[in-house]
Amino acid sequence: DVKVTQSSRYLVKRTGEKVFLECVQDMDHENMFWYRQDPGLGLRLIYFSYDVKMKEKGDIPEGYSVSREKKERFSLILESASTNQTSMYLCASSPGTSRVREQFFGPGTRLTVL
Amino acid sequence: SQQGEEDPQALSIQEGENATMNCSYKTSINNLQWYRQNSGRGLVHLILIRSNEREKHSGRLRVTLDTSKKSSSLLITASRAADTASYFCATDGASGSRLTFGEGTQLTVNP
Numbered sequence: 044d045v046k047v048t049q050s051s052r053y054l055v056k057r058t059g060e061k062v063f064l065e066c067v068q069d070m071d072h073e074n075m076f077w078y079r080q081d082p083g084l085g086l087r088l089i090y091f092s093y094d095v096k097m098k099e100k101g102d103i104p105e106g107y108s109v110s111r112e113k114k115e116r117f118s119l120i121l122e123s124a125s126t127n128q129t130s131m132y133l134c135a136s137s138p139g140t141s142r143v144r145e146q147f148f149g150p151g152t153r154l155t156v157l
Numbered sequence: 158s159q160q161g162e163e164d165p166q167a168l169s170i171q172e173g174e175n176a177t178m179n180c181s182y183k184t185s186i187n188n189l190q191w192y193r194q195n196s197g198r199g200l201v202h203l204i205l206i207r208s209n210e211r212e213k214h215s216g217r218l219r220v221t222l223d224t225s226k227k228s229s230s231l232l233i234t235a236s237r238a239a240d241t242a243s244y245f246c247a248t249d250g251a252s253g254s255r256l257t258f259g260e261g262t263q264l265t266v267n268p
Contacts, residue, residue: 047199076255085245085260086200101255133199145190146247146256148199 046070047149049134055155062121064152066134074137075117076146077101077109079130086133092117124156162259163246169265176233178262180246181226187249189222190256191231194243203231203244238268 050065066075076091078101088101090109098109106128110118117136121128131153135146164179180189188207192200206213206222206229213220219232233240243263247256 078258083260086258088255088257091255135200145202145205146200148192148201150199151197153197 047134047136047147049132049149049152051152052150053153053155055157056121056124057157058125060121060124060156062124062154062156064119064121064132064134064154066117066119066136066149067115068117068136068147069115070136070138070147071114072136072138072147073114074139074144074146075111076135076137077107077117077119078133078135079103079128080133080151081130089119124154126156128154129156130154163244163262165262166260167263167265169267170236171267172236172238174236174266176236176240176264176266178231178244178264180229180231180259182229182246182248183227184250186224189220189229190247191218191220191229192245192247192258194245194261196242200245233264236264236266238266240264240266 047068056062077089078086080086087103089107090101092098092111095114108120131151133151134149137144137146162181190205191203194200204215204220206220217234222229243261245258245261247258
């Protein structure tokens with residue numbers, strides 16, 4: 044089975060802290076994605092990556108950065124956490140780059156910024 | 158703006174009844190997918206329908222796609238309490254591998 048794991052299920056941080064959210068997939072997928080999910084707003088794409096060291100901005104990249112040094116790992120970084128970044132963060136991966144495939148999601152990290 | 162929009166936002170039915178959820182989208186697509194999310198968990202892929210398909214079945218799931226109306230529906234037959242979850246449609250487009258998700262329908266199946 045495809046497995047996508049995220050480093051934490053729950054995380055509490057303080058305003059101004061640098062926050063790292065890690066995501067690892069074990070199926071050799073080329074594509075990886077970071078979303079945030081908020082009530083009434085659905086899933087919004089923050090960043091995605093088609094390959095190692097490649098990254099593309101999604102719909103709401105402001106306040107975030109990403110790193111993909113290895114194919115299986117995609118990290119989301121909050122440079123200076125703010126309270127409006129309190130949210131559920133979901134990582135996903137999918138195979139191939141030529142056309143859209145189903146995405147496999149991790150369990151999510153619920154981040155609270157105080 | 159959101160590509161996919163689900164309707165209704167919330168649906169409550171009794172076990173054994175059928176549940177129908179609708180999704181509308183705005184631009185041309187290559188395919189449309191439906192996902193399920195249990196409370197506090199990640200999304201799980203249910204079914205994918207391509208733009209040249211009109212209907213697809215998987216177990217108790219039936220998905221239809223009407224590209225002329227830019228809409229899709231997900232039917233769950235003979236629902237069970239375990240079907241209680243949020244259901245999302247997701248569309249691709251000219252943008253490539255990324256998907257755009259709707260806001261979801263919260264389905265509650267009462268035993």
